[in-house]
Each structure stands twice: as C-alpha cells, then as structure tokens.
Amino acid sequence: MLDLDHPRTQHIFAASHQLDMILDMCKRITLSSVKGRRFRLEGIRQAFATLRWLAAHRFADEPHIADGIAELERQAEQLAALSLCHPISRDSLPERCPVCGDTLILPSEYSPTGYCSSCLGVIRAALQRVRSCEEGFGTEAI
Numbered sequence: 001m002l003d004l005d006h007p008r009t010q011h012i013f014a015a016s017h018q019l020d021m022i023l024d025m026c027k028r029i030t031l032s033s034v035k036g037r038r039f040r041l042e043g044i045r046q047a048f049a050t051l052r053w054l055a056a057h058r059f060a061d062e063p064h065i066a067d068g069i070a071e072l073e074r075q076a077e078q079l080a081a082l083s084l085c086h087p088i089s090r091d092s093l094p095e096r097c098p099v100c101g102d103t104l105i106l107p108s109e110y111s112p113t114g115y116c117s118s119c120l121g122v123i124r125a126a127l128q129r130v131r132s133c134e135e136g137f138g139t140e141a142i
C-alpha cells in the first residue's frame, strides 16, 4: 500500500499513468494491421520519454530503472514488428490473433480493449520489471 503523504508517491502515480497508456496501446497493437502497428508504436514514444524523464529526475537514486524502460521499449518494438499471418479487417475485431492465430481476450469491463494475450507476452517481463518495487517505479504497489 502506498503512503499518499510520501513525496515520491505522486511520481509513482505519474509513472503508472504512462505505463497504463503503454499497456493499452500494446494491447491495440496486437490486433492492428502492419501500418497500424507502426502508427501506434510511434504514439507511445512520448510515454517512454516521460518515463525516462521521471526516472532521471524523480528516481535519480535508482539508475537501473532506465535499463528497464529501454528493455520495455525494445519489447514494444518487437511486438509491433511481429509478422501478420492472418488477414485483418478494419471494421471488426478479428476472431483470432492475426499473428499467432490464438483465441483473443475480448473487450470487457476490466479491459475495454480486446487483445491477444499470447502476443502481449512479448512485453510482459519488461512491463513487470518496470512496475516492480525492486527494479522499477513501484507502481505494482498501487
């Protein structure tokens, strides 16, 4: 549980907001066309820049966080570069993942964005690292 009076807490929330945006966009990437994947990846570059700024200026005593951010950005790039094996329609959610053919996680009240959990696994380890209290911003404590 976070101490809301601690001076660093507001920065942890700021990092959490950026990581939520990155996760949401990575979910969308899993169901995007080749062009859409590149477009969405560019859309989260600013979130990575903000995370790097937070790490450098608000978590300066934890320089390892920057390594985790770089790893997460590389993995998001890998996710966006996966080759599509199945056709994708602009108008409707595909029935199966356009990359791996796996069953999709459908939109729900908890995740309004449908996605492929298998493909999202590409970023899972780095995202967990950047969220962790030991190696990252500690957003997992929120």
Ligand SMILES: [Zn+2]
Residues within 6 Å of the ligand: 030, 097, 098, 099, 100, 101, 102, 116, 117, 118, 119, 120
């Ligand atoms: Zn997939």
